[in-house]
Amino acid sequence: MNNYDAIVIGAGHNGLVNACYLARADLKTLVLERNPYIGGASVTRELYPGFSYTNCSYVCSLFRPEIFRQLELSRHGLQVIPYDGGCTFTQDGNYLATYNDHEAQRREFARFSARDAEAYDDYATDVMRHCRFIKPWLLRTPPDPVSRKAKDIKGLWQLYKDLQVLTEAQIYDTLEFYTISCGDYLNRYFESDVIKGHISNSSIIGTGLGPYSPGSAYVLLHHYMGEVDGRIGSWGVARGGMGAIANALASSFKASQGEIKTDCSVENLIVKEGKAVGVALENGDEYYADTIVSNLDVKRTFLKVVDKQHLPQDFVTQVQQFKIRGSSGKLNIALDGMPTFPALPEGSTAIRGHVNIIDSMERLERGYDDWKNGTWSKDPFVDLLIPTQTDPTMVPPGKQMMSVFVQYAPPVLNTGEWTEEDKQAFGQTVIDAIAQYSPDFKDLILHAEIRTPQDIENEAGLTQGNIFHGELTLDQLLFNRPIPGYAQYRSPIPGFYMCGSSTHPGGGVMGAPGANAAREILADKRMTV
Amino acid sequence: MSNQYDIIIIGAGLNGLVCANILAKKGRKVLVLEANKQVGGLANTREFASGFKVSAGAHLLYGLHPDIYRLCDVQESKIEFADKNISTLVINQNKEFINYSSGEDSQIIYSSSLSEQQNSDWSNFQNRMKTFSDILFDLANKTPPRLKNGSIQDYKTLFNTGLKLKRLDKQNLRQFLRIIGMNIYDLADESFTDNLQKAAICFESALGTRLGPRAPNTVYNWLNRYSIINRQPAGLSVPRGGIGSLSQAFANAALIKGVDISVSSRVEKILIADNQVKGVQLSGGEKFAARQVISNADIKKTMLSMVGPENIDTDVVRRVSYIPMQGTTAKMHLALNQLLEPITHNVSDFQSRIIYAPDADFIERASNSIKYNQYTHEPTFEITFPSVQDSSLAPAGKHVMSVLIPYVPYEHKEGWAQRKERFENHIIEQLEYIFPGIHAAIEHVETLTPADIERQFNITGGHWHHGEIGLERFMMLRPTAGFAQYKTPIDGLFLCGADCHPGGDLSGAPGMNAANTVLQSK
Structure with a gap:
């Protein structure tokens, strides 16, 4: 029986979210995954005996609470544990801690600048307003500004109404915020290089931009929009690692009679009379459905899975022009015990959260210059997290696992493809950088998995290893994402849809593209969830 | 020279001169004050x-906005x-x-x-x-x-x-x-x-x-x-004779219309009472009175130095001071x-x-x-x-x-x-x-260097667009929100320089638009 109502290609979190909604609408749904495990970049894997690694994405907070509730993920075993803490180490042996509590954060800023502590009130209020503005749009289909259809006009009207809620000055602030550089934006509020460095770290994660590039201020939002248990801006880890999200989604999906097949690499979309009718696997198997959804990024989808002859030439060109830039790498490190960080006071909670080691925008920007030149940053931005402090079940007693997100690392070096030596040298650069702040760190390393953008592409199937399935710049947001005119999850081929992070609202373990795509698919079938 | 005018324009850059021409054509009595010995600003x-x-x-x-020649009665064909x-x-x-x-x-x-x-x-x-x-x-x-x-x-x-x-x-x-x-x-x-x-x-x-x-x-x-x-x-x-000839042509056209142009006249203060412009004071102490003052100087110089922070809200001071104006x-x-x-x-x-x-x-x-x-x-x-x-x-x-x-860079x-x-x-x-x-x-x-340009041409930062240009500083965001209509929070004070929409490159458009705004305002 190879006939289904709907087939989803790729069991990443968006594919699974999408499949859950389709199955809940009583469509007989099949998810096909290339890897032997599900989750895409939302996975937990044992790469060293006894240690579970969340070796791609590493934190959970952007995941939309609406989806969490609708798909009953609690019931299916997903637990998100919030954590406090985090800090940026400074080169002079000091640190700047992160607190969820606004007052505590303000006092912390005051250690560096009294003026900046004052400004933080304004900054937090303003950024929160930008968050509130964008948030409802995460789960809306972008309106097409060219269309004259009622729903698009309604969508544009909604955008206008959302703006009119703001005061005139706030409207201008909003327009500026979406186009300005993080550097210019922060200069308005703060004077301390450390504070600006600390905040600007969030403006570049996953993108091919530096903090001085226009458009980087907006990326800050992608890291502020999160919430855990209704606490806006806070972060959490999934118990059991990021794979727990995929597992809970799979469980929810199966409860609605969904079916998942792993080790099934889709080679081709089968198109008959201009309509998508099924998929052919590498092993020759074929599955049929009149609705096919791709969770792959837009380049993989239309340049690899779909035969060009089924697509307008102009569309193919635009897919080729879509910007996906690998800019980050990852280290996953099994540790024999908890490393010490002498800069922190005894018992500090700062180590429980994100620990960064770039303390100025200039250092961050210089890292970006290296990347533009086709090398990894010699003074890399490192976002390290030891989730096993919050969830010790992932490692043997007394041990720790450290997830290290590194930026910038190019998908291809100026010397050519990544070699094994390059990869080791890259890993060493990062380990040395961390060891500057933790003298016993190197001795505790039991195993380190080093992942270049190339590795991330090969394993998780993200083109160039770009964690967002495409740059988050103005030309690739909202109705421009992924391709102008195809921003509503439909492709040029009837029956074939997109639900990955290449679509609005973009990457991060958010689930929104999957849910939005499901809504559009069901609307085409005149069904609702 | 009497000291009473309808309108005073600070700075005889190209935009200031265009602005003066349009206003004088509509019968305003205009005085242009230029700090340097020559007119033209960066167009000299x-x-x-x-x-x-x-x-x-x-x-x-690159060319003036085509409307300008007509509005200023300068014949394009006469420019050699x-x-x-x-x-x-x-x-x-x-x-x-x-x-x-x-x-x-x-x-x-x-x-x-x-x-x-x-x-x-x-x-x-x-x-x-x-x-x-x-x-x-x-x-x-x-x-x-x-x-x-x-x-x-x-x-x-x-x-x-x-x-x-x-x-x-x-x-x-x-x-x-x-x-x-x-x-x-x-x-x-x-x-x-x-x-x-x-x-x-x-x-x-x-x-x-x-x-x-x-x-x-x-x-x-x-x-x-x-x-x-x-x-x-x-x-x-x-x-012919370099870009300065263009400025000279517009200065001459203004003189014919009865505009007074005074060079080597550095404005130090814009005189304000009850949030209304009263006139300007030169660095030598001389005062000129007018109900409307248009500044071809950049916004920072105008607001933070000539008007002075004591006459504007803190929030406005903050907004103006963070405009990136360092020359490049x-x-x-x-x-x-x-x-x-x-x-x-x-x-x-x-x-x-x-x-x-x-x-x-x-x-x-x-x-x-x-x-x-x-x-x-x-x-x-x-x-x-x-x-x-x-x-x-x-x-x-x-x-x-x-x-x-x-x-x-502006500062090395x-x-x-x-x-x-x-x-x-x-x-x-x-x-x-x-x-x-x-x-x-x-x-x-x-x-x-940009620092020399700042000193010689009296432009904060020495930036030739009077501040960075880009989408994030376009239209109503240029030079910054609240100033984009050539108006300022001070009644009777206007801006007409390249830091206003649509920016520099000697188009004359900011001067033209500012003049139209002044003509429409009461």
Whole structure:
């Protein structure tokens, strides 16, 4: 029986979210995954005996609470544990801690600048307003500004109404915020290089931009929009690692009679009379459905899975022009015990959260210059997290696992493809950088998995290893994402849809593209969830 | 000279002069006060070495907004051009080159190695972009509308702009909404296969800003510049006697209309009582009274120094002070005892605007160091030989060379006092690679860092757009929210400089729009 109502290609979190909604609408749904495990970049894997690694994405907070509730993920075993803490180490042996509590954060800023502590009130209020503005749009289909259809006009009207809620000055602030550089934006509020460095770290994660590039201020939002248990801006880890999200989604999906097949690499979309009718696997198997959804990024989808002859030439060109830039790498490190960080006071909670080691925008920007030149940053931005402090079940007693997100690392070096030596040298650069702040760190390393953008592409199937399935710049947001005119999850081929992070609202373990795509698919079938 | 006027204009830059002409034509009694000895601001000609003259600020005319000649009663035909339709020669270190025309229907004229296809890539790009730059052109002579609490006029402007956009066909509208936020590097990459063509587009787009071609929003800069050039029958041009002659023409036209122009008159204070402008006070203490004052000085100088923080809200002070106004481009003037070896073995080389930019990545790398307040060791250049276009600028047989050096910081990390001489020597060394023998031909050099431009032309930061230009500082965001309608929070005080919409490049449009705003206000 190879006939289904709907087939989803790729069991990443968006594919699974999408499949859950389709199955809940009583469509007989099949998810096909290339890897032997599900989750895409939302996975937990044992790469060293006894240690579970969340070796791609590493934190959970952007995941939309609406989806969490609708798909009953609690019931299916997903637990998100919030954590406090985090800090940026400074080169002079000091640190700047992160607190969820606004007052505590303000006092912390005051250690560096009294003026900046004052400004933080304004900054937090303003950024929160930008968050509130964008948030409802995460789960809306972008309106097409060219269309004259009622729903698009309604969508544009909604955008206008959302703006009119703001005061005139706030409207201008909003327009500026979406186009300005993080550097210019922060200069308005703060004077301390450390504070600006600390905040600007969030403006570049996953993108091919530096903090001085226009458009980087907006990326800050992608890291502020999160919430855990209704606490806006806070972060959490999934118990059991990021794979727990995929597992809970799979469980929810199966409860609605969904079916998942792993080790099934889709080679081709089968198109008959201009309509998508099924998929052919590498092993020759074929599955049929009149609705096919791709969770792959837009380049993989239309340049690899779909035969060009089924697509307008102009569309193919635009897919080729879509910007996906690998800019980050990852280290996953099994540790024999908890490393010490002498800069922190005894018992500090700062180590429980994100620990960064770039303390100025200039250092961050210089890292970006290296990347533009086709090398990894010699003074890399490192976002390290030891989730096993919050969830010790992932490692043997007394041990720790450290997830290290590194930026910038190019998908291809100026010397050519990544070699094994390059990869080791890259890993060493990062380990040395961390060891500057933790003298016993190197001795505790039991195993380190080093992942270049190339590795991330090969394993998780993200083109160039770009964690967002495409740059988050103005030309690739909202109705421009992924391709102008195809921003509503439909492709040029009837029956074939997109639900990955290449679509609005973009990457991060958010689930929104999957849910939005499901809504559009069901609307085409005149069904609702 | 009586001290009572209807309107006082601070600064006789081109925008100030355009503004004065339009207001005087409508019967206003106008006084223009200029701190320097010459009118023109950055649009001037001066002697930098005995017998050698140069356009010390802008050295090429992209063209005034076409409405201005009519509004100011200056006959375009009466302006004598030393050269029109100046082409652009882009070269790399291997002496490969392309030469293209500017203005409407820009085309490749000749090149070292372009194929037929590549030649038409150029024209196709220009045609495609013209549709989009026309949209910006339509906005150039409008006062940016307010987005809330606006007047009927504001809603009309918004509605008409919307209508213009809707009139584009679907495909073009989609493309416009996509590329307006893009970086020029990617757009050039999508449009061309030749490195010099890509470099040409990237250079023109980033010129005058601190951004490299890979920075988002740089496509906007290109469209903005081309929106004006595309409308010039004269293309890129230089008036006879240098750019200063243009300013002189507008100053003369103003004098005929009864405008008083007073040079060497530095305004120190704008006099205000009860939030209403009363007049201005010069550095010598002399006072002039007027109910309306229009400042062609930049917004920081105007608001933070002439008005003073004591007369404005803290929030406004904050807004104004964070506008990025640090200059990005240095200028070098060279007096040469002979003309140099042509680059392409074509005598007309020196009649062109010469751009040295081997490829887009080269430009991007050149842009890196300004972020850290250093100058780049591998600079790109825009070079003209004004004396080739206009022999009156140099003694017979001798020549003037005018060089723009992008990505030079306003403040050098180690201080310009320490570094300026080394900078000058370094640039000459680099020029020697392009023009062998130049070192020996130099009789005199003048170098203007952004800090020098600030001092000599009274522009905060020495930025030739009076502050960075880009999508994030466009229309109602230029120079900053709350000032975009040429008005300020002080009743009777207006702005008309390049920091206002639509920006610099000697279009005169800010001066024109400001004049219209003043005429409409009570």
